[in-house]
Amino acid sequence: MGWFKRSKQENSKESSVNIMEGMWIKCTVCRAIIFKREVDRNLKVCPKCSYHFPMLIAERVELLADAGTFQEWDADLVPNDPLEFEDTLPYKTRIQNAQRKTSRQEAILTGSCQIQEITVAVGVFDFSFMGGSMGSVVGEKICRAIDRAVIDHLPFLLVTTSGGARMQEGTLSLMQMAKTASAIANLQEARLPYVVLLTDPTFGGVTASVAMLGDIILAEPKALIGFAGPRVIEQTIKQRLPEGFQRAEFLLDHGMIDQIVSRKVLKSTLATLLSHCGAGAVPA
Amino acid sequence: MREYLDFEKPLKDLEGRIAKLVKSKSKKNSVHEAIEKSTEQLAMMEEELFANLTPWQRSQIARHPQRPSISDYLEELTENMIELHGDRLYGEDRAIIGGLATWNARSIMVMGHEKGKSLKERMRRNFGMAKPEGYRKALRLMKLAEKFQRPILTFIDTPGAYPGVDAEQRGQAEAIARNLLEMVKLNVPIIAVVTGEGGSGGALALGVADRVLMLEHAIYSVISPEGCAAILWGDASKSSTAAAALRMTAPELLKLNVIDDIIPEPLGGAHRDLSLTAKNVSNILETYFKQLEKIPLPTLLKQREAKFRNLGSFSSLQAGAKKVKTANS
Numbered sequence: 001m002g003w004f005k006r007s008k009q010e011n012s013k014e015s016s017v018n019i020m021e022g023m024w025i026k027c028t029v030c031r032a033i034i035f036k037r038e039v040d041r042n043l044k045v046c047p048k049c050s051y052h053f054p055m056l057i058a059e060r061v062e063l064l065a066d067a068g069t070f071q072e073w074d075a076d077l078v079p080n081d082p083l084e085f086e087d088t089l090p091y092k093t094r095i096q097n098a099q100r101k102t103s104r105q106e107a108i109l110t111g112s113c114q115i116q117e118i119t120v121a122v123g124v125f126d127f128s129f130m131g132g133s134m135g136s137v138v139g140e141k142i143c144r145a146i147d148r149a150v151i152d153h154l155p156f157l158l159v160t161t162s163g164g165a166r167m168q169e170g171t172l173s174l175m176q177m178a179k180t181a182s183a184i185a186n187l188q189e190a191r192l193p194y195v196v197l198l199t200d201p202t203f204g205g206v207t208a209s210v211a212m213l214g215d216i217i218l219a220e221p222k223a224l225i226g227f228a229g230p231r232v233i234e235q236t237i238k239q240r241l242p243e244g245f246q247r248a249e250f251l252l253d254h255g256m257i258d259q260i261v262s263r264k265v266l267k268s269t270l271a272t273l274l275s276h277c278g279a280g281a282v283p284a
Numbered sequence: 285m286r287e288y289l290d291f292e293k294p295l296k297d298l299e300g301r302i303a304k305l306v307k308s309k310s311k312k313n314s315v316h317e318a319i320e321k322s323t324e325q326l327a328m329m330e331e332e333l334f335a336n337l338t339p340w341q342r343s344q345i346a347r348h349p350q351r352p353s354i355s356d357y358l359e360e361l362t363e364n365m366i367e368l369h370g371d372r373l374y375g376e377d378r379a380i381i382g383g384l385a386t387w388n389a390r391s392i393m394v395m396g397h398e399k400g401k402s403l404k405e406r407m408r409r410n411f412g413m414a415k416p417e418g419y420r421k422a423l424r425l426m427k428l429a430e431k432f433q434r435p436i437l438t439f440i441d442t443p444g445a446y447p448g449v450d451a452e453q454r455g456q457a458e459a460i461a462r463n464l465l466e467m468v469k470l471n472v473p474i475i476a477v478v479t480g481e482g483g484s485g486g487a488l489a490l491g492v493a494d495r496v497l498m499l500e501h502a503i504y505s506v507i508s509p510e511g512c513a514a515i516l517w518g519d520a521s522k523s524s525t526a527a528a529a530l531r532m533t534a535p536e537l538l539k540l541n542v543i544d545d546i547i548p549e550p551l552g553g554a555h556r557d558l559s560l561t562a563k564n565v566s567n568i569l570e571t572y573f574k575q576l577e578k579i580p581l582p583t584l585l586k587q588r589e590a591k592f593r594n595l596g597s598f599s600s601l602q603a604g605a606k607k608v609k610t611a612n613s
Contacts, residue, residue: 082540082597083531087516105601136596143593165484165506167516170530171542174484174506175595178492181464182589188465205506207457208445208485213465227457227485228447232511236447246452254453 027051028200029222043263045221052220052263054200057102057109057126060159064122064267065113072111074144077137079106083170091168098129106137107162110145112154116271118279121149124159125206132162134206135169139176142210146183155193155279157270160211164204177209184213193277195270198225198248198257216273217257218266219248225257286556289344295333298326334551337501339533340524343509345501346480347443350555352562353479354381354396354439360562362387362394368425370417374454377418379410379442380490382425384434388570393429395422396439396490399480412481413446416459419489423463429472435573436474438490443508445486460489467492468589473576475569477547478502479554482532494588495572496542498534499561500549504542505532541595545572 025036030049039046043063044053055063061070085091099105107129112121123145125132142158149156165173187194196214200223207227211217219225226246234241244250251257261269288296302322305315337345345351358365362385370376382395399412422438429436445456467474476493482504498504507515509527514520531537534546547564550557576584 076601078599078601080597080599083529085529087526087529088518136598139596140598167507167512167530169597170506170540171504171532171537172540172596174488174504175542175592177461177485177488178464178468178592179595181461181492182468182592185465185468189469205485208460209464210461212455212458212461226452227445227460228452232447233449233452237449241449245449254455256455256458 045263051222054127057124060124064115069114070111074110074141077141079135079137082172085168102126102129104129107132108138108141110141115267118271118274119154120157121145121154122157125161127161133166134162134176135166135173139179142180143183146187149192150186150190155274156187157195158210159197159199160202160206161199162202162206164206177205180210199223203229218259218261219257221248221260221262223248225251287350291341295330330551340527342501342533343503343527345553346503348555351480352554352558353441354398356558357562360559361566371420371424373420374417377415377421378408379412379414380418380422391434392437393425393434394437395425397442410446412442414486415446415451416454416456419459419463422490423466426470430470433472435472438476440476440478440482440487440490441480442483442486443481444483460485463489464492471581475572478504494576495544497545497547498543499547499554500534501553502534503532504537505530
């Protein structure tokens with residue numbers, strides 16, 4: 001039975017998350033069938049092509065923060081339904097479903113932690129909460145985290161993964177782009193480092209605001225990053241997209257990001273980088 | 285030649301019937317009465333139709349092929365226009381035009397999306413869908429305005445930022461994001477007017493202003509109704525439902541504090557009377573620029589930041605915490 005279920009899953013248009021539930025998984029990028037436990041042991045990195053699978057938010061914090069140093073901020077903020085939006089499901093129901101599924105109130109986690117003893121303000125997007133979409137709460141939490149960073153003279157690290165602005169909050173979601181950009185302008189005036197880590201996938205209004213404004217922009221290998229989604233572009237230009245289009249490597253080649261960093265060295269790279277930017281001691 | 289939208293068909297039919305009667309040049313009393321009666325009926329019909337527009341109908345007016353564009357407003361309202369071209373980095377994007385002009389005895393920096401009218405011009409202007417070089421040109425002009433201490437006026441009318449391979453390669457997202465960040469801190473008064481279609485990030489890239497105004501039938505949205513229908517309903521034919529759900533019309537956005545004021549349009553839409561529309565635009569701009577010119581720049585910048593900072597709607601779970609709801613307040 002199990003075999004049939006699995007093969008059906010593998011044949012379907014897989015999202016990497018669904019596939020992660022089986023014993024074997026298929027790499028989103030190289031399509032190799034790989035043993036799930038091997039991927040998990042390998043920081044969720046494909047052993048064949050080094051594609052970095054999406055991490056759960058808790059895994060990301062564990063990867064980056066010194067043990068026991070993470071403190072969450074603004075966990076009490078919850079979305080309203082200002083438009084009383086309803087598509088095939090009411091927005092309120094979608095929120096409840098996402099909250100039940102993720103045990104979180106919204107699509108971003110913010111707080112402070114230490115990275116090799118350097119204290120930083122952080123934000124981590126959660127793709128499993130409505131595609132990591134940015135609505136009023138995400139915008140507000142990013143702004144509040146930056147406010148605290150400015151007051152406490154902390155660098156700000158943002159780990160992105162998002163489909164873009166949240167449609168169910170309409171133009172108010174669009175305005176979160178301007179709102180977060182204004183907070184980042186304050187960070188800039190305070191001469192505090194702003195480091196962005198782009199992870200798979202990061203698109204739309206999030207790319208066109210917080211994600212592309214980092215002083216330093218890092219990305220995980222093979223992450224898809226862009227403004228318009230590949231399907232929209234294909235429909236517009238009516239041509240097949242070039243190989244590797246919108247992958248992190250493509251962005252690096254076009255001068256859009258500083259570095260592609262593998263998970264194994266992510267924490268140490270961040271610590272060195274932050275030290276160079278004036279947080280903590282000068283790296284030895 | 286007037287172009288009719290689908291929902292204007294009853295008007296078109298009635299106007300056709302009246303024209304036929306007039307053409308008959310009949311001196312009969314009955315014909316004369318019929319013309320009079322039909323003309324009255326037409327006026328009532330038009331009044332009623334445009335007083336009860338659905339959001340989808342409004343978006344059709346906002347995208348009307350004859351909708352006045354920045355070029356029309358510049359022609360009507362300004363003198364001594366010196367157009368400025370190019371982003372100095374890659375190229376010249378004709379989807380956004382801008383330059384220095386005299387308006388109401390002021391030198392201003394004015395810029396905005398231009399969709400074009402004829403098919404040929406529309407193609408040259410890429411239907412008002414800018415690429416990174418367009419947003420970077422706009423930013424260059426804004427920085428010049430800051431240097432010369434000239435107020436900035438932007439006209440917004442775009443389906444959105446261009447979704448193409450070349451735009452992505454040159455950093456479409458970065459170009460938009462950079463404008464948002466820089467506009468918040470620009471040391472001159474800024475007014476943005478959404479004249480037609482305020483399409484998502486491509487619109488906002490010219491929209492971080494001290495006052496955001498909207499023409500009565502303009503729309504401003506995070507995504508097009510067609511795009512939203514395709515993604516959330518999986519059915520592009522649900523566009524009119526999506527248009528309503530997105531609350532993209534001027535009256536609804538005024539309630540949500542996304543915009544500051546609405547500029548009235550002549551009956552039937554801006555394209556029915558350009559000079560009247562332009563006059564309405566100019567009058568309201570005069571009021572708001574006068575208001576802004578009285579505010580010291582440091583205060584103005586603080587207010588601009590606060591304006592965008594307060595946009596959104598959320599609550600706190602904390603016991604006894606006051607429900608935070610900035611929109612609708």
